[in-house]
Amino acid sequence: MDEEVAVATHAMRMAGDTCVVDLSGEIDMLSADTVEKWLYDAGRGSGAAAVVADLSAVDFLDSSGVRSLLRAKEALDGDGIAFRVIKPNAMVERILHILGLYDMLT
Amino acid sequence: MSSEISTATSQDAVLAEILALPAPHGTGRSVQNFAADVLDAVVRRTGRSASAVVDRDDGRGTAVLATAGADRGKTSTALRVPLDLVAPWSGYLMLTTDGTHVDLIGALAAQRISTALEYERLRGADLRRQAWMSYLVEVGNLLAHSLDTTLTEALIPRLIVPRLAPWCVLYIHDDPSVRIAAAAHVDEAMVVNMLSDQHFFGVRLQADDIRAAVRESAGPAVFDGPPALMIPLRSHGQRIGALLLGRHGTAEPETVSIAEEVGRRAATALDNARVHAERQHVARTLQEALLPAEPSQIEGVGIGAAYLPAGWQTQVGGDMYDIIPLPEGGCLAVLGDVAGKGVQAAAVTGIVRVVLRLLIADGKPVTQIFQQLNDLILSQSQRYCTMAVAEIRPARSGDLSAIVYLAGHEQPLVVRRDGAVATAGNWGTALGVRAHVHCVPETVLLHPGDTLVMFTDGITERRAGKEFYGPDRVSRCAAQLAAHTADVIADGLVTAVLDFSDDAPQDDITVVALRNDGRAAADASIL
Numbered sequence: 026m027d028e029e030v031a032v033a034t035h036a037m038r039m040a041g042d043t044c045v046v047d048l049s050g051e052i053d054m055l056s057a058d059t060v061e062k063w064l065y066d067a068g069r070g071s072g073a074a075a076v077v078a079d080l081s082a083v084d085f086l087d088s089s090g091v092r093s094l095l096r097a098k099e100a101l102d103g104d105g106i107a108f109r110v111i112k113p114n115a116m117v118e119r120i121l122h123i124l125g126l127y128d129m130l131t
Numbered sequence: 132m133s134s135e136i137s138t139a140t141s142q143d144a145v146l147a148e149i150l151a152l153p154a155p156h157g158t159g160r161s162v163q164n165f166a167a168d169v170l171d172a173v174v175r176r177t178g179r180s181a182s183a184v185v186d187r188d189d190g191r192g193t194a195v196l197a198t199a200g201a202d203r204g205k206t207s208t209a210l211r212v213p214l215d216l217v218a219p220w221s222g223y224l225m226l227t228t229d230g231t232h233v234d235l236i237g238a239l240a241a242q243r244i245s246t247a248l249e250y251e252r253l254r255g256a257d258l259r260r261q262a263w264m265s266y267l268v269e270v271g272n273l274l275a276h277s278l279d280t281t282l283t284e285a286l287i288p289r290l291i292v293p294r295l296a297p298w299c300v301l302y303i304h305d306d307p308s309v310r311i312a313a314a315a316h317v318d319e320a321m322v323v324n325m326l327s328d329q330h331f332f333g334v335r336l337q338a339d340d341i342r343a344a345v346r347e348s349a350g351p352a353v354f355d356g357p358p359a360l361m362i363p364l365r366s367h368g369q370r371i372g373a374l375l376l377g378r379h380g381t382a383e384p385e386t387v388s389i390a391e392e393v394g395r396r397a398a399t400a401l402d403n404a405r406v407h408a409e410r411q412h413v414a415r416t417l418q419e420a421l422l423p424a425e426p427s428q429i430e431g432v433g434i435g436a437a438y439l440p441a442g443w444q445t446q447v448g449g450d451m452y453d454i455i456p457l458p459e460g461g462c463l464a465v466l467g468d469v470a471g472k473g474v475q476a477a478a479v480t481g482i483v484r485v486v487l488r489l490l491i492a493d494g495k496p497v498t499q500i501f502q503q504l505n506d507l508i509l510s511q512s513q514r515y516c517t518m519a520v521a522e523i524r525p526a527r528s529g530d531l532s533a534i535v536y537l538a539g540h541e542q543p544l545v546v547r548r549d550g551a552v553a554t555a556g557n558w559g560t561a562l563g564v565r566a567h568v569h570c571v572p573e574t575v576l577l578h579p580g581d582t583l584v585m586f587t588d589g590i591t592e593r594r595a596g597k598e599f600y601g602p603d604r605v606s607r608c609a610a611q612l613a614a615h616t617a618d619v620i621a622d623g624l625v626t627a628v629l630d631f632s633d634d635a636p637q638d639d640i641t642v643v644a645l646r647n648d649g650r651a652a653a654d655a656s657i658l
Contacts, residue, residue: 054471085599087592087638088470092515095564116599124517124539125560125569 033083035063037071044073049082052090060090064097068106076101081112086120094130142236145176149239155247162247166197169240170224174200176236177228183244185214185222187252196222196244212237215245220252263389266294270393274400283404287374287397288315295390296360296376300325300336301397302345303372309342312372332357336375345373351387360387362394366402414440417477427454429462432523432531433582433646435617437625441472441589441636449476449514450587450639451484455491461524461531463491466643468540468587469516479512497522497536501559501568505538508563515563519543519556519585521645523577529649531577536570538562541588544606546620548580550613552606555583582620582646584609589640590624595632604631617646 033056036047044067052060068076078094080086086094094110101108110130113121121127140148149172155165170181180200186193208230214222224241226233270290277283288299298316302309314325314336327333335341335357344352344361352361358378364371374394378386422438434454449469456462465487469479486507490500497520508516517539526532535543539561542554559570577583586605593600608627612620621644628640 084597085592088468088515088517088588092470092513095515096513119602123541123558124515124564125558126539126564129565 033060035060037067039071039073040077042074043077044068044071044075045077045079047079047082049084051085052083052093053085053087054089057089057093061093061097061100064094064108065100068101068104068108073106075107075109078108078110079112080110080117081114083114083117086113086117091120091124091126095126098130140175142176145172145236146239148172148175149236149243152243154243154250156250162244162251163197165247166244167199169243170197170199173226173233173236173240177226177231177233179227179229181224181226181240183214183222183224185216185248186220188219193222196248210234210237212241214241214248216248217252220248222248259385263385267389267392267396271396274396277400278404278407280401280404280408283400284312286313287400288313290397291315291374291376291390291393293317295386295393296378298325298377300375301372302342302375303401304345304370306370307346309345309372311336316377341375346370348373351391360390362387362390364394364398364401366398369402371398371401417474417481420481422451423453427456427462429454429456429523430460431525431647431649432462433617433644433648434462434464435619435621435642435644435646437618437621437640437642439589439625439629439636439640441638441640449480449516450589450641451480452585452641452643453484453487454643455488457522457524459524461522462645463497464521464523464583464585464643464645465518466520466540466585466587466641467516467518468589468639468641470514472638476514479508479514479516482507482511483516483518497534498568498570498572501536501538501562501570505560505562505565505568509566512563515539515561517541517561517588521583521585523583523645525649526576529579529647531647531649532574533577533583533645534572534574535583536572538568538570539564541586541591541602543583543585544609545575545577546582546584546609546613548578548613550610552610552613577645577647579647579649582613582617582644584620584624585643585645586624587639587641589636589638590628590642592638593628593631593636593640595634600628600631617644617648620644620646 033050033052038045046067098108149169152168155162166183173181182198183196184193185196208228210226212224226237287301291299292315300311301313303312314322316322324330324332348363360376360378362374364373376390451467453465454462469476519540520536522534524532535556537556537559542556545553545555555575556573557571560568591602608624612623621642624642625640
């Protein structure tokens with residue numbers, strides 16, 4: 026049962042003027058701050074007009090993880106860069122719905 | 132009065148012989164044998180006797196190390212040559228001669244024996260130091276893993292007996308009193324006497340002079356009835372207590388310094404355990420402040436609440452719940468979860484709880500309360516809070532109406548008395564995220580025997596490896612508990628969730644169950 030610890034990882038690619046960040050693993054208390062920085066840096070460093078977080082490989086998102094997405098969005102919005110998430114799995118989608126944040130983040 | 136004795140070996144030959152004797156270091160030969168060889172050579176020159184006497188400070192006093200020859204002649208001169216040893220070791224050579232000058236030979240013999248003895252002393256000290264070092268490391272390791280005050284106190288005397296002392300008492304200074312916290316004795320049966328106020332041993336250990344020394348002594352102190360050595364325990368300048376070590380005879384300086392080292396480690400361990408206990412107490416007090424003082428009694432409503440904070444004992448979680456009676460009957464049941472854990476989350480939880488109570492007392496509608504809490508959290512904190520509120524009021528025919536308001540929270544379950552389970556309420560916005568809170572209340576009717584079960588995400592997000600407990604398991608578990616009272620349902624669900632994994636919970640787990648305990652109107656009319 027003690028499998029390898031699933032930490033979050035990421036990769037970035039440009040699609041037009043949008044920077045897509047492929048997140049994977051678990052976005053929780055341990056990885057939240059790092060994820061927030063990845064997303065913010067993706068917007069800042071790439072000169073993109075929008076940042077999209079692809080959550081298709083994210084297995085788990087807890088309240089700290091949600092906060093990291095919200096904070097990244099707030100920071101990017103402040104710089105005039107649009108932010109949204111795409112392709113959450115069923116569980117992550119459910120969490121975003123429960124929190125009433127699905128529309129805001131997608 | 133010098134005279135040559137022809138039979139005697141010449142001085143140079145004897146000097147050469149003494150110099151040629153191999154030193155015993157590392158050869159396995161004893162210092163005694165080596166000294167005997169040296170003295171044999173001396174005697175070949177003097178023709179009389181020689182002996183080496185040494186006091187190794189081992190409690191046995193001066194002892195003869197080696198002798199050679201025998202005093203046969205009448206005219207003999209005694210020559211005493213001190214050995215060059217480091218205090219507290221001391222010794223000398225006693226040479227008897229017929230008058231021959233043996234100053235040089237005596238000096239060389241003394242020097243060689245001194246060197247051998249000094250090596251023996253250093254080697255012994257080195258071995259003892261190694262043994263003490265490993266003992267102290269062992270003591271340190273055992274104490275470092277002890278965070279419980281009672282266990283730490285019990286452990287300390289057992290680390291000292293029998294290694295350092297035949298018996299040991301740990302006194303704890305709880306200003307102004309001094310108590311015996313633990314005792315150990317090589318003879319286990321004696322411990323009872325040590326702790327007894329009937330037995331002379333116990334009486335003596337409780338005597339005023341010993342208690343006074345625990346309160347006052349600044350350094351090691353010696354007692355005589357029974358012979359004992361006291362080591363005061365201090366940590367961060369605070370007097371914690373003292374160790375009293377039984378001793379045989381005089382306390383050796385080495386034992387005293389080792390005992391002081393053990394005392395330092397013991398004091399730190401006791402201090403750590405105390406700080407840990409204080410932290411537990413703070414966490415518990417803070418947590419209790421976030422929960423209802425006592426379960427409210429609401430007529431016709433069975434209330435069950437089960438709460439399990441994550442971070443065993445020292446952590447404060449972000450969950451809170453409250454049951455607030457309504458003046459016109461029924462109650463408001465509130466279950467909240469502030470994102471994150473620890474003191475920061477608890478501080479937000481505390482504010483939410485107090486403000487909530489005030490707004491409810493003002494008679495504000497729940498949707499408006501959500502909006503005000505939202506504004507408050509937005510302005511005060513980076514954290515958000517999810518909340519479920521159930522407004523329970525008596526309805527017709529023994530039913531209870533439950534209006535469910537959700538702000539970013541899991542949907543509660545309606546568990547019918549026959550085991551049917553459905554979700555209740557519409558998802559709404561978590562508090563403290565956006566300027567406007569979207570919340571659409573939903574009303575469900577609870578017939579007698581029906582239960583509304585509210586829970587936090589510590590339930591659904593409890594995991595075993597990669598698997599989550601999840602909403603489906605919650606529903607199945609609730610269905611099985613349907614026939615039970617509210618507190619059994621709440622406890623039963625928490626137990627099932629806990630049993631799901633061997634790991635300690637990562638998040639607070641809270642369940643509030645509200646059951647219609649009234650009887651159906653139809654039943655009442657039959658009576």
